[in-house]
Amino acid sequence: MTSTTIYSQPDNHGYYGKFGGAYIPEMLHRNVAELQRRYLEIMQETAFQKEFQQLLTDYVGRPTPLFLAERLSAEYGAPVYLKREDLCHTGAHKINNTIGQILLARRLGKKRIIAETGAGQHGVATATVCALKGMECIVYMGEKDIERQAPNVARMQMLGARVIPATSGSKTLKDATNEAIRDWINNPVDTHYIIGSVVGPHPYPDMVARFQRVISEEMRWQLKEKTGHALPTHVIACVGGGSNAAGAFYHFLEEPSVQLVAVEAAGHGVDSGLSAATTQLGTPGVLHGSKSLVMQTADGQVVEPHSISAGLDYPGIGPMHANLYASGRGKFLSATDEEALAAAFHLSKTEGIIPALESAHALSVLGKLNLSAADRVVVCLSGRGDKDLGTYMKELDKYSQQ
Known part of the structure; x- marks a missing residue:
């Protein structure tokens, strides 16, 4: 560890040291490349920051x-x-990120939002901002998590989201993420995937960290x-x-x-x-x-x-x-x-x-x-x-x- 090491931001290829990058199927290249090219530019716009900060204060x-x-x-x-x-x-803290990403998605012209969730907090936060901005919302959630986090499933549904169970593997967060990625591959043009954590292909880890x-x-x-x-x-x-x-x-x-x-x-x-x-x-x-x-x-x-x-x-x-x-x-x-x-x-x-x-x-x-x-x-x-x-x-x- 040296004093010149930068821990907070990745390099130009999305790597923090040896970790990061974007390992994606060809079908997602357009979406991810668009995000990589535009996320910092959009986030730094005065109008974006004004709307983001206002919602953090008055809504969150x-x-x-x-x-x-x-x-x-x-x-x-x-x-x-x-x-x-x-x-x-x-x-929960999840709303900080979903507010930011919904504003980003709208500026990219997306009409449909998908998300994965484990505990349900990110799903609720995504459903909340989609209701706020009048956008279609699909949330993937492991079948096991749907059972153990039933109150959050009800909240998502009340907010107008469609909750789709992931029934493969351990039926938890990993499997919900797999299903969300499949959806994004099948709907690359009109859909934005709001990832809830500092995971996924670059620029998501950096983007989510910046919103949080x-x-x-x-x-x-x-x-x-x-x-x-x-x-x-x-x-x-x-x-x-x-x-x-x-x-x-x-x-x-x-x-x-x-x-x-x-x-x-x-x-x-x-x-x-x-x-x-x-x-x-x-x-x-x-x-x-x-x-x-x-x-x-x-x-x-x-x-x-x-x-x-x-x-x-x-x-x-x-x-x-x-x-x-x-x-x-x-x-x-x-x-x-x-x-x-x-x-x-x-x-x-x-x-x-x-x-x-x-x-x-x-x-x-x-x-x-x-x-x-x-x-x-x-x-x-x-x-x-x-x-x-x-x-x-x-x-x-x-x-x-x-």
Whole structure:
């Protein structure tokens, strides 16, 4: 790791170090090349930025609060702040990106929007902005995730989206992404694919990170306002594909004094065979259009992941994060299903905030970081727990007594 390394942006070919690029079938070349050519130009237009910022303020509800969790802070011996992305309209950070991409799609003349979703938050956010802008919306979701995230499926349908189940493989996020890509190949002219995370072919990882960087942009001035310091000592975020982490890390990537802590889903345990800890279990490979770390067999077949949280149940990781791991710039930890559940119930009873299961993974590592009173810790609370109440209800007897 050198001071001249740029972690926040890819090179001209879409690579973060050794990871990234655009590995796409010929049918998608026109669409992806158009995005590569025009995304930065459109995003930098004054009119685009004005509309984007206005919607973030008046529709999404930004800036989201940076909340000092006093009881958690006392427990861990360091100031612990929660970046409250759970308070965004639709209940998660995902709306930051879908607002940006719907405005981009309209400027590219697209009429039809497709998306993939795991936990359902990206699907809800996509359906929301399509309703706002009067555009057709198709959301692909794994059959297993449709069952475990039923409230979000109902929200998408109420918003006018058509939810199509992915019935192959593990019937989760990976398979929903496969189906969305097939749709895009079959409808390349009028359709824009709103990818929900920092994955996929270039320019998606960079584009999504740029739309999510508002999270860390706000963190800097909010922390300065509260503490006199713009820089935290630690930023903690859960990572599946990694969009909330990309947004939370973005404005600190070139600040070596800030420890970036990414928390993956260990499922039943990293070595259990039922895990989604990609940096621990993955090897370099191509998944969904980019080169990154992928959970795969020796002959390149994708290994089915497992996590209790649908949003982290993915066998890969975004190329930005793969580079942070490989370079040593990021500290990558993992949390089991049990640890995430315990953290979710603990935050609920300690601070009166019910987190999404994804966010609970990030919270679970606070006790593993040897924190001190001189530290300034920010945890990205990426989503609220309403969607996970079905899972939490099954665990009430076990955790309500703790």
